[in-house]
Amino acid sequence: MADHTFRELETAAYCPRKLYYRRRDGPPDVPDDVESIRSLAFDYERLLTDDAALLAAPIETAPATVRERLRAARDRLDCWADIVDPSARAVYLSGKDASGVAHKLLDTDEGPRPSLAFAGKPPEQGVWEPQTVRLVAAAKALSWERERAVDRAYAEYPAHGVVREIAVNARRTGVYRRALRTAASVDGPAARVDSDAKCAPCEYRENCGVRTRSLRSLL
Incomplete structure (x- = not known):
């Protein structure tokens, strides 16, 4: 049985202290607005052709930019047909070290x-x-x-019309292995660190104990 979830490893790479709190409190529910954005990843063809659908979609950049980027991805990616019509959706995968859900499973000519x-x-x-880390x-x-x-x-950012292919190479595998080691070592709150941009969106910002000094105070 896998020791970690994909989300745990992603969180370990982001902030070990956040991973501790998530393990303590349990993983949060996926917000409705996140689900709405993810659902756009299954609606690319309509966004490319239906102006009303594009204007009503929860996108976060200009409609023309989203459409331009999707057209570029369609022209660039050999597996575009698999991206828009995957062989399976929300597939639970269980590996040797980690388990979790892949939003799409593509059975391309070059392999899964x-x-x-x-x-x-x-x-x-x-x-x-x-x-x-989560992709690897x-x-x-x-x-x-x-x-x-x-x-x-593949990493998809549907609210921005961006689809990117990544190679699972030695460098990225090394980052993944480091996250595995971090996740295995977290058995209490990680050491306090000075705040940076990662703290701003964190749900534990107010009570995690991380110092949140301003640039002015640091100077």
């Missing part, structure tokens, strides 16, 4: 690949490190179940 839909804003390039965890679990290599995964 997981895809995860994220509600937030993507970085300028690539994928945020905690999300990389899904790929490793799928590889364990299928008993074959899974060398690609």
Whole structure:
């Protein structure tokens, strides 16, 4: 049985102290607005052709930009047909080290690949490190179940019209292994650290004990 969930490993990469509190309190329910954004990942073709649907969608950038990005992804990705019509949805994967849900399972010509839909804003390039950990965890679990290599995964940011393919390479696997070690070592609150941008959206900001000094006070 896997020791960790995909979400735990993502949280370990983001903030070990947050992982401690989530284990103590239990994982939070997925907010309705997050579910609404994730649902857009199954509606790309309609967003590309239906102006009313695009304008009514919970997107977080200009409608024209979302459509332009989706068109670019359609032209760029060989597996676009699998992205818009995956072989399975909300698939539970159980690997050697971690288990969790892949929002899409793509059975492409090159082999099976997981895809995860994220509600937030993507970085300028690539994928945020905690999300990389979650993607690699899904790929490793799928590889364990299928008993074959899974060398690609997809990160979708549907509120921004962004779909990115990532290679499950040695560097990303190293980040994943580090998150595994961190998750295994968390048995109490991690050491207090000075606040940074990661603290602002955290639900434990008010009571976790992390110092939240301003830049002015630091100077």
